[in-house]
Amino acid sequence: MKRHEQLCIGMSLAPTWLSGDGWRRPDSGIAGLFSSEFATRIAQRAEAAHLDFVFRPDASALPVAPLEQSFGFASLDPTLMLASLVQATSQIGLVTTISTTFTHPYTIARQLMSLHWMSRGRAGWNVVTALAGHENFGLSDMPSSAERYARAAEYVQAVQALWDSFPAEALLMDAGTGRYADTTLIRPADHAGPVFDIAGPLNIPTYPGPRIPVMQAGASPGGVALAGQIADMVFGQTLDKPTALETSARLGAAAEQAGRAPGAVRLLPGLSLYLAETRDEARALFLATQARVTREQRIERVRVATGLDLSDWRDDARVTVADLPADHQPRLPAHRDILHALIASDTPTVADLLARPEVLASVHWQVIGTVDDALAIIADWFDAGAIDGFVAVPGGSWDCMERVLGQLIPRLAQAGLFRSRYHGDTLADHLSD
Numbered sequence: 461m462k463r464h465e466q467l468c469i470g471m472s473l474a475p476t477w478l479s480g481d482g483w484r485r486p487d488s489g490i491a492g493l494f495s496s497e498f499a500t501r502i503a504q505r506a507e508a509a510h511l512d513f514v515f516r517p518d519a520s521a522l523p524v525a526p527l528e529q530s531f532g533f534a535s536l537d538p539t540l541m542l543a544s545l546v547q548a549t550s551q552i553g554l555v556t557t558i559s560t561t562f563t564h565p566y567t568i569a570r571q572l573m574s575l576h577w578m579s580r581g582r583a584g585w586n587v588v589t590a591l592a593g594h595e596n597f598g599l600s601d602m603p604s605s606a607e608r609y610a611r612a613a614e615y616v617q618a619v620q621a622l623w624d625s626f627p628a629e630a631l632l633m634d635a636g637t638g639r640y641a642d643t644t645l646i647r648p649a650d651h652a653g654p655v656f657d658i659a660g661p662l663n664i665p666t667y668p669g670p671r672i673p674v675m676q677a678g679a680s681p682g683g684v685a686l687a688g689q690i691a692d693m694v695f696g697q698t699l700d701k702p703t704a705l706e707t708s709a710r711l712g713a714a715a716e717q718a719g720r721a722p723g724a725v726r727l728l729p730g731l732s733l734y735l736a737e738t739r740d741e742a743r744a745l746f747l748a749t750q751a752r753v754t755r756e757q758r759i760e761r762v763r764v765a766t767g768l769d770l771s772d773w774r775d776d777a778r779v780t781v782a783d784l785p786a787d788h789q790p791r792l793p794a795h796r797d798i799l800h801a802l803i804a805s806d807t808p809t810v811a812d813l814l815a816r817p818e819v820l821a822s823v824h825w826q827v828i829g830t831v832d833d834a835l836a837i838i839a840d841w842f843d844a845g846a847i848d849g850f851v852a853v854p855g856g857s858w859d860c861m862e863r864v865l866g867q868l869i870p871r872l873a874q875a876g877l878f879r880s881r882y883h884g885d886t887l888a889d890h891l892s893d
């Protein structure tokens with residue numbers, strides 16, 4: 461059963477449609493990647509489609525080898541990028557990604573509240589605990605998952621205490637009496653926890669409108685528990701409908717455990733979309749984008765997903781289900797299941813298997829097809845209560861990105877699954893639709 465009347469939809473500002481070989485297309489605009497105009501063009505299109513928010517994932521480390529072929533993790537600072545969109549947009553939410561593992565709550569409470577004021581209530585915070593980057597912050601190792609989530613929970617509490625320390629009501633700005641603020645309402649944050657010791661108050665007042673919605677990304681029990689406590693949205697990694705249904709149920713239970721309504725945490729998986737006029741064209745777009753993925757890299761994808769190492773296999777040898785190790789536990793079970801199903805039905809040769817899009821499947825839910833195909837599957841998952849919306853990560857080309865915003869979203873609106881106009885001007889307003 462669906463939990464909300466309409467989908468909640470975000471648009472990734474990570475230019476996924478330029479990844480692989482997408483950036484090499486003449487119309488890719490790659491030369492402008494580090495300009496603010498680049499993000500502005502997309503945010504304005506996303507706002508014209510009435511999306512809930514634009515969103516910038518982020519990393520705190522740079523794997524160098526992938527830069528030989530594509531832009532990888534090199535990007536503008538996400539919060540500065542979103543701040544540059546404030547003047548160019550007026551209603552769409554602006555969700556930045558900030559790691560609680562490597563930053564300090566005082567700095568981040570101030571940055572987020574600044575973005576919220578500047579955008580008049582449109583800021584959102586994607587809380588991540590990060591997967592890498594410790595060496596850039598003076599740490600000898602990556603803290604364990606349990607340490608990172610304990611720090612994240614305390615971090616969010618500290619940020620909230622800082623926001624509460626200078627409440628909006630303290631601002632009087634009474635020119636008649638000359639009283640600028642009621643300082644009796646400004647109090648210390650007095651946060652003292654195992655990790656942080658923060659006096660406060662914060663040096664910016666809280667915005668006198670709706671609060672800053674929180675997104676969370678992380679799927680382990682610790683991540684789900686944190687989401688249940690603090691998140692309005694979860695950026696999920698659910699490649700198939702059973703996983704999405706199960707994740708939704710886990711998030712609902714975690715929200716109830718934290719004393720909130722079961723539908724309080726919206727599950728928004730990343731949705732990789734390769735859309736074209738026909739299914740064949742969409743498939744060709746996907747394969748062209750991945751053309752330089754080597755045989756070794758494809759073999760590695762199969763190994764990670766299924767545990768089967770094809771390194772020494774001949775191209776014409778057939779792969780059967782009996783060849784797949786039964787006890788393999790991959791990080792993304794859905795990718796294993798997709799490859800299992802394919803091998804069970806087709807018994808492909810190694811060459812055929814390695815050429816299939818499923819081998820290169822995105823880390824996200826993926827649709828390679830027409831706008832109608834995408835519409836049908838989104839409606840199906842939403843009606844079943846598997847998702848509450850999605851974060852669009854279009855792939856392949858600028859044209860595909862335009863097709864998502866210019867065709868798919870309007871079709872979702874026509875089908876009554878998405879808004880056809882905004883009913884408010886803040887991110888919290890959009891989430892209450």
Ligand SMILES: Cc1cc2nc3c(=O)[nH]c(=O)nc-3n(C[C@H](O)[C@H](O)[C@H](O)COP(=O)(O)O)c2cc1C
Nearest residue numbers: 517518588589590591677678679680683695696697
């Ligand atoms: C869909 C998804 C998106 C993520 N995006 C980011 C990101 O943009 N930046 C980041 O540092 N970590 C990101 N992470 C990593 C998580 O914050 C977390 O550190 C990681 O998933 C390990 O936690 P887990 O075991 O709970 O999943 C993401 C994780 C998921 C599942």
